[in-house]
Amino acid sequence: MSTRPALSGYRKDFPALHQKVHGHPLVYLDNAATSQKPQVVIDALSNFYQCDNANVHRGIHELSHRASVAFEKTRERAARFINAQHTEEIIFTRGTTEAINLVANAWGSDAVKEGDVILLTEMEHHSNIVPWQMLARRTGAKLAFIPVTGDEGLLDLSRIDEFLTSKVRILALTHISNALGTINPVSELCAKARRMGIITLVDAAQSAGHSPLDVREIGCDFLALSGHKMCGPTGIGCLYGRLDLLETMSPWQGGGDMISNVDFHESQWNKVPHKFEAGTPNIADTIALHAAMDYLDEVGRERIAAHDTEIGSYAFEQLKRMGKIRLFGPREERSGLVSFLLHNIHAHDVVTFADQQGVALRGGHHCTQPLMKKLGVSSTSRASFYFYNTTEEVDHLIDVLRGIQKFFGE
Amino acid sequence: MFEELNDLYQQVIMDHSRKPHNFGILAGANCCARGKNPLCGDQIQIFLSTEDHVVKDLRWEGDGCAIFKASSSLMTDAIKGKTTAEVKVLFEEFHSLITTGKMSEDHHLGKLAVLSGVNRFPARVKCALLGWRAAMSALEGNPQSVTTE
């Protein structure tokens, strides 16, 4: 441990962080949208195209062999990254959104019937709401939502047993909220659901690159993640699914690679996981994801989680001290993002002003419109951190926000 | 700290965004429309009372950023008393102003010209246009929600 550099020492690995924006050094605080990429990931991507580019699982020539081996090695790496029992439990997708859509289609179409309940929470990202709405429309199932307490953004679990009825087929919830910074007790909830025979899906988009992740400890049936939020490239993510469950599921897209035999009128499916990966996959980005996972474990995900809590709490307290601000999300045990509204100043104005000082924030509904409606706001401003962000950057953010308040006469 | 933004957030704009003109509901309006910017959640409802193709009176309600509120407020001042045809010309002039920064020699923009700085902030063009789009849609007898997407 002691031989590893301090987290801020890793900043140098990220070329995009070293630039000026509107004449000011970039302070990148939009990591919940997508993280920056370390040089090793950029190199893995360009090395693949420069040296090994070929299609996978098809050719017997040297380049195809190299590409296939590297591609399947990433599957093994991803399984280790989340402590899956079997490598076959990893299915490559474009990201979290596609992973959830895969489950809603491949699992949902057979398992969910009219009158069944799909249980979500009020803090879900649109990607963990809309696919279920589409499934509900197709099947006649209903959606139910575990409520959020209010501005402090916790799940209200006081009536959880009333929600976990025998009609519920699946509980799908986020591990860390991208709009509130809440860390949900997913292990506890998955255990409760399992006792009721309810299938569980964890949206790990915000947690996979920020904390150690163990699907067996969480006890979920499915878990979805996106590479681009964890130092990896865009366009690649994973679905984890429990092997016995994946084996009972029908495919969702048809095409090359997902079959073992095709006749004019019928086909047999390939085995898991290939059954769920139709067509030429995103080979280069998958291989670069391997580099991202190695990189994150070199940095240390337990260290990243500790840094998140520290910088998130620090930012929360500093913002609170500014006054004339409404803060969202829990005060304690929070992740590394803060969501806020300055009194009488719209989030979009805040983002435009901050951008002029080189500070990249996000303003809007963060793809959580139902949550925003519940909180009675149309948008918030959000600063989301990663391990390369420093408390000095938080201090700079606070200075900029004070300047905005002054400009607006608040 | 924010010299570059003085141009975009001029005093007139700040004043209009804090105390928007023609704000509220208009009883007896004969054309109404709603508008929405789905990306940021800005929304507007506009009520116009027209007679012989002239905008006799109008009000609006909505919630959003300073640029949206100021632009909507200035727009309502600008189109009050104008004919539908005049409003159309003005909208085209305004659209060109905030997307390109250009004004023709014989423009009718008047106070609307304070929004010329928007053209250097492409992400904010939508904010300045939302109120206008809702008004145009109401005048065209199209009450459904317009969006800036």
Ligand SMILES: Cc1ncc(COP(=O)(O)O)c(C=O)c1O
């Ligand atoms: C909590 C959460 N779930 C799902 C997603 C969707 O991820 P992606 O757009 O990478 O599919 C995001 C990212 O925006 C997120 O923050």
